[in-house]
Amino acid sequence: MSETAIPGYRMGDSSLPASTVTAKDFANLKSALLLGEADIALLREARAIVGPHVEELLDVWYGFVGSHDFLLASFSTPAGPDGDYLARVRMRFGQWVRDILAADFSPEWLAYQAEVGRRHVVTKNETDGVHGAPPVVPFQFMIALIYPIYATIRPFLDSGARDAAHAEAMHQAWLKAVLLNMALWSQAYVQEGWF
Numbered sequence: 001m002s003e004t005a006i007p008g009y010r011m012g013d014s015s016l017p018a019s020t021v022t023a024k025d026f027a028n029l030k031s032a033l034l035l036g037e038a039d040i041a042l043l044r045e046a047r048a049i050v051g052p053h054v055e056e057l058l059d060v061w062y063g064f065v066g067s068h069d070f071l072l073a074s075f076s077t078p079a080g081p082d083g084d085y086l087a088r089v090r091m092r093f094g095q096w097v098r099d100i101l102a103a104d105f106s107p108e109w110l111a112y113q114a115e116v117g118r119r120h121v122v123t124k125n126e127t128d129g130v131h132g133a134p135p136v137v138p139f140q141f142m143i144a145l146i147y148p149i150y151a152t153i154r155p156f157l158d159s160g161a162r163d164a165a166h167a168e169a170m171h172q173a174w175l176k177a178v179l180l181n182m183a184l185w186s187q188a189y190v191q192e193g194w195f
């Protein structure tokens with residue numbers, strides 16, 4: 001599916017506010033994560049392996065969310081789980097995987113990550129016109145979900161890696177990239193001046 005066909009996907013949309021994260025801030029964040037050029041290269045190698053399997057990966061993650069009522073609650077209205085909402089977010093989630101593995105951490109990418117953070121807490125439900133779902137994804141689960149998002153990609157990496165060391169290196173790069181996103185998204189959750 002082309003990026004422009006994904007409802008609500010706004011990477012590169014010039015009407016989005018620019019990220020307040022300066023180039024220096026971003027360099028510091030990458031340094032704090034020990035995320036360097038080698039990791040960026042590894043993410044791009046992982047892209048070739050995981051890219052053709054993004055839908056299978058999403059099946060795993062959606063299965064995980066769907067089997068935990070306290071997670072599914074974020075996608076539910078009083079009428080129950082909202083299938084349209086789940087489906088629309090799933091398309092953007094898949095694009096997020098492709099974007100993170102492309103590791104093009106451009107100003108447009110930073111601006112969109114600020115937007116994705118807001119969508120979990122400040123403007124939740126608005127993009128998809130959902131009514132009656134909770135207004136916030138609880139922050140505790142944002143942090144907790146990092147682990148399954150990290151752990152469950154491993155079999156996909158194993159399937160295409162040159163050897164175990166290559167799989168492990170790509171896996172560590174993936175963890176750093178997910179943490180990078182979460183660090184950026186957390187800006188929407190914390191009081192101004194605390195980020």
Ligand code: HEM
Binds near residue numbers: 010093123127137
């Ligand atoms: C590591 C943790 C997480 C990652 C990587 C992640 C990733 C994403 C991505 C990529 C999107 C789509 C962003 C876009 O609009 O382009 C999204 C949206 C969303 N996520 Fe998460 N997420 C995480 C944690 C959670 C948790 C714990 C929940 C709770 C079940 C959750 C619920 C949602 C919801 C409801 C949306 C749609 C928000 C809206 O209304 O726009 N997410 N997430």
